[in-house]
Amino acid sequence: MDFPEDFTMKTMKSLIKSSARRLGYELSSRAMAHKAGLAPDISALIRMVKPQTVFDVGANTGQFRDFLRRDAGYAGDIHSFEPIPELALALHERAQHDAHWSVSACALGAARDCLTLNVSEGTDFSSFLKLSQDTLALFSRSVSRRTLEVPVITLADFIAEHHPKTPFFLKLDTQGFDLQVAKGAEPVMQDCAAILCEVSVIALYEGQPTWQEMLSYLQDQGFDLVGLYPVNRTKSMQVIEFDCLMINRRFAAPNH
Secondary structure: OOOOOOHHHHHHHHHHHHHHHHOOOOOOOHHHHHHHHHHHHHHHHHHHHOOOEEEEEOOOOOHHHHHHHHOOOOOOEEEEEOOOHHHHHHHHHHHOOOOOEEEEOOEEOOOOEEEEEEEEOOOOOOEOOOEOHHHHHHOOOOOEEEEEEEEEEOHHHHHHHHOOOOOEEEEEOOOOOHHHHHHHOHHHHHHEEEEEEEEEOOOOEOOOOOHHHHHHHHHHOOEEEEEEEEEEEOOOOOEEEEEEEEEEHHHOOOOO
16 A cells, blocks of 8 residues: 655655665565555554544655545544644645644644744655764655744644544654644543654654653553554665654453
């Protein structure tokens, strides 16, 4: 199952892979990671916990929404958060054709704020954090091309203001900022049935938590591990990043 992407993004990823190979790395795509088991597990988890709302944090071009509708059979509410203006505008236009999809042109974090977003050339590596030297060496097209001042809110505040249906599924793809988003959701975590986030073995951003720190935090919040799914690897098979899928113990079947 490949998430749909526009031609420009496909071209960019091809260039990234070619550059990485010249440096001695072989990268597997996120779509390949999904084929290895992530997509079926998300689909099964959604059927199990029956979320009424999915929060798509770091929506990019809407790939996760498309997966939910097309492959997971999810017909409920989706709310996407995307701080890059041109991407948010495109999502708004697409959402006009889906009555259960809404979009906010902002980022999520641990507190309300206005932060500087480093926007990468292909947008895939856009982050509030600075790229690490490993990333710059590994992904030659990951360099930041511009910065934007973007509004940041917390998920808890959004829920208090908009009263979405619960329970919810929380998908995080914020390039090293997932822990901050999760902290901003702490007051409402009892209604979060499951979480999908990214965890890094090789730090792609300065100051981002390790994958062990992220797992430990979520376990302390009441979540158990469903699976870790390699997103990309070095040529010597070292994992760079995992997609991490976790379920809230309150929604897990007892003794299974």
